Amino acid sequence: MNLHEYQAKELLKKYNVPVQEGYACATVHEVEDAYRQIKGQTGSSFAVIKAQIHAGGRGKGKIKETGINGVKVAKSLDEITDFAQKILGGTLETIQTGPAGKVVNKVLVAQDMYYDGPSPRKEFYLSILLDRGTGQNVIMYSTEGGMNIEDVAHDTPEKIFKEWVYPGGGLLPFQARKIAFNFGLSGEAFKNMVKFVTNLYTAYVGLDCSMLEINPLFKAADDKIVAVDCKMNLDDNALVRHADLASLRDVTEEDPTEVEAGKYNLNFVKLDGNVGCMVNGAGLAMATMDMIKLSGGEPANFLDVGGTANAQTVEAGFKIIMKDPNVKAILINIFGGIVRCDRVAAGVIEAYKNLGNIKIPIIVRLQGTNAVEAKKLIDESGLKVQSAILLSEAADLVKKAVA
């Protein structure tokens, strides 16, 4: 589950991780109030307004029509009001959103951290994630903050450091010191960084994050260390033990069809192709998508119906796939193990009849338990459904359907 920057920062504060302070606002009026608050606290007329969407590249991304960037520094109340009017409710297109962009429902109005002081400001990068190879959490960090970390990894891999955390003991003090030293820090900034990293790791584990990225990780001119931005991703499987966190989910950021599919326990991912598919099992679903492509089509979706393919789930699956006007054919591919194919076939027939008026070709491939009986049921139903038992037969039918 992805969180917004403002939500992630609130959570980090609970773990005593210093963040760039700010207020989440849904209206221009709230933005103005927030600006006054921040001005009162910092004594500076500078403040930052940041669009809150679940995608990176906001600073360089642009709001459609107004052309304004998703992150702006304002010098006055008038300016921030103007920015808020242009950003709130606008559609922000960034390198990660695709051409459709995402609607901005909230902005974060935050203090400006780039004030002057006795020592130079610095931007670092730090993230914590799972290293699948070792089965350990790894802290990845770089002196090159504020940039796209993939570019840093590609162009200057020597500037990326990694610190693996021993699962039995957590992050050890010497490791936190090593990270602070590698950032080239000393004095107060060094001490602040050690605390920051230690607390951040505690937050990562405590919140069951699957990814926690601070970019930029900022050293202010007065040696404060703060998270200026934060990208936090929570482990969906762990939400059962974080009842308070589940409510942070913002469904408006998700594809509405995917949200609806979730209600039926269907695992659905929308894609851009012309052949819809409905499959039991994630691996077989991906394999079926690949086969559609090799047959000359393009998969319109990923859809795993899981272990219980019955009339209800099949009907829900049909409805969800057919919402997409680009779908020219649907392939149902079920390998019946515990699930009996004849039951699935009966479900397909029932769903087909319930929906009526299906104008696109439906190809049903049922293999496994009672596959022959299932094929017979489909063939004798009188419906315009093509049936197959072998995967290669299904591939040929898809080929014909998209030709």
Next chain:
Amino acid sequence: MSILVNKNSKILVQGFTGTEGTFHATQMIEYGTNVVGGVTPGKGGGKHLDRPIFNTVADCVKSTGADVSIIFVPPAFAADAIMESAEAGIGLVVCITEGIPTQDMVKVKNYLQGKKTRLIGPNCPGVITAGESKVGIMPGFVFIKGRIGIVSKSGTLTYEAADQVAKAGLGISTAVGIGGDPIIGTPTKDAVELFMNDPDTDAIVMIGEIGGGMEAEAARWIKANGNKKPVVGFIAGQTAPPGRRMGHAGAIIGGADDTAAAKMKIMAECGIHVVNSPADIGKTMAEVIKK
């Protein structure tokens, strides 16, 4: 003697009396698997499916001599169940449970270091040695006895591969579903290594998917060890978009090395017979075996 399990394996079921445990234990017993007992804390002393129930894994091992455990415990308690089995000295733990929090598995992985326990899964269909022992949730009839080993991250795709192998006139020695989570007990390479050393296995089907580096690791190991047996490989997710999780928690393209194309390239370079279409697994295996 195939790999991991055989007709002499003594199986205990953790989460024995639950809905899933009951259903699948029944199926396993019908298949002929030697299920010796089960564990449900608090129900020890009773009987279920005509087998004794124990409060702890240690008790069950002591009384029955169980050497393999299969886990159907809910996700929040599954990590604990794995560690309990390891502590009791179980040699092979097969964890079917889907949805275990990743940080729990970080702990488990660390806990198992230096112990003799091998973990298969979690989030997997289990292990089956055709005609001898089914320790999992797969449909047994698909796995016709033969001399081809299967290792796969996915459940139904494993059944698909086994079915195609059978239709090509061949059969299965053992099939291992290693699971689709980011942290699993037995990576592809370990299963491949077991098959390479198994006198009852002549060739291997290796099925992977996007995400992680396990298939590349296995491919390089196969090449470094002289390609002793032919391997047919398939990677699911050639059409999966980057950054989107495709069902399995582990099936997500994070970087350039995670893509199906990158994995297939490495596998082909290492002498694996890579198929583009999942429909060609059985056919290709039949051709490869003839050579």
